[in-house]
Amino acid sequence: MTTRSMDPEKPMGLPDYHTHTARCGHAVGTPAEYVAAARAAGLTGLGVADHIPLLPDPDPVLSMSLEELDAYVREVEELKGAYPGYVLLGIEADYRPHTVAQVSDLLAEYPFDYVIGSVHHLGDWGFDDPRQLAGYETRDIDALWAEYLELVGDAAESGLFTILGHLDLLKKFGYRPSQRVAKQWERLVARLAKTDVVVEINTAGLHRPVAEVYPALEVLQQLRLAHVPVTFGSDAHHPGEVGRDFDRALELAWLAGYRDFVVFDGQPGGGRAGRRLAPLPAVGPRP
Ligand SMILES: [Zn+2]
Ligand SMILES: [Zn+2]
Numbered sequence: 309m310t311t312r313s314m315d316p317e318k319p320m321g322l323p324d325y326h327t328h329t330a331r332c333g334h335a336v337g338t339p340a341e342y343v344a345a346a347r348a349a350g351l352t353g354l355g356v357a358d359h360i361p362l363l364p365d366p367d368p369v370l371s372m373s374l375e376e377l378d379a380y381v382r383e384v385e386e387l388k389g390a391y392p393g394y395v396l397l398g399i400e401a402d403y404r405p406h407t408v409a410q411v412s413d414l415l416a417e418y419p420f421d422y423v424i425g426s427v428h429h430l431g432d433w434g435f436d437d438p439r440q441l442a443g444y445e446t447r448d449i450d451a452l453w454a455e456y457l458e459l460v461g462d463a464a465e466s467g468l469f470t471i472l473g474h475l476d477l478l479k480k481f482g483y484r485p486s487q488r489v490a491k492q493w494e495r496l497v498a499r500l501a502k503t504d505v506v507v508e509i510n511t512a513g514l515h516r517p518v519a520e521v522y523p524a525l526e527v528l529q530q531l532r533l534a535h536v537p538v539t540f541g542s543d544a545h546h547p548g549e550v551g552r553d554f555d556r557a558l559e560l561a562w563l564a565g566y567r568d569f570v571v572f573d574g575q576p577g578g579g580r581a582g583r584r585l586a587p588l589p590a591v592g593p594r595p
Contacts, residue, residue, distance in 0.1 A: 353572075403460075425470075481516070497536065540569065
């Protein structure tokens with residue numbers, strides 16, 4: 309692996325495709341503030357991908373409201389105009405089996421460059437919500453993993469999503485999968501390889517109890533062997549978190565054997581951005 313010195317102001321030649329805004333009710337900052345932070349950090353692109361209204365009943369602390377979606381799209385489109393080729397209009401949408409048709413209709417109304425698909429619920433249980441932690445105490449963890457991984461595969465095959473968000477989110481509070489679900493992981497990776505979804509390397513997990521990037525290195529290695537492409541996201545909920553720990557994400561991509569990653573090219577007027585593979589930048593020296 310080659311190493312070169314790194315300007316801390318221009319760290320790594322990567323885009324950040326997973327950022328939120330104050331509209332979702334649990335983040336701070338305007339899209340313009342995230343764009344400014346990305347430019348200051350030397351990132352090569354910035355995708356705003358706030359939480360789409362959570363269907364069927366948007367919760368004001370989990371997602372923006374249906375009324376705000378128009379303004380969100382307009383605001384990011386204006387930034388796309390101001391920074392052509394740099395800013396992308398994304399959205400993060402939940403995969404829940406009973407709302408697929410509604411989500412599909414809503415996504416079709418707007419010219420999103422890409423859609424991050426995320427599983428945050430098993431049934432009605434929001435398993436990544438700190439207010440609902442008790443749910444782990446009464447359930448078998450490996451059974452949860454099996455159910456979760458099946459849903460992620462269904463999400464990939466739904467055709468709704470460009471990127472899969474935080475692929476092993478169920479580990480957020482430290483409930484990691486055991487070897488007993490190794491077969492289910494293999495099955496998921498095989499399913500992903502048959503779709504055209506991209507998996508994000510999401511650094512937010514480093515700041516959660518699990519203290520680990522999503523997905524884990526072992527998962528990334530399997531994805532690489534199956535030729536599933538990756539890209540990068542911080543899942544920033546504050547402008548100061550844009551591109552956070554991307555040096556670590558880049559290092560993991562190299563360690564997993566990746567040599568390239570997916571870049572999206574937003575078209576004026578939008579609607580499913582073009583994608584291309586770009587060479588992975590070299591990793592800088594470890595701090
Ligand atoms: Zn969020
Ligand atoms: Zn998410």
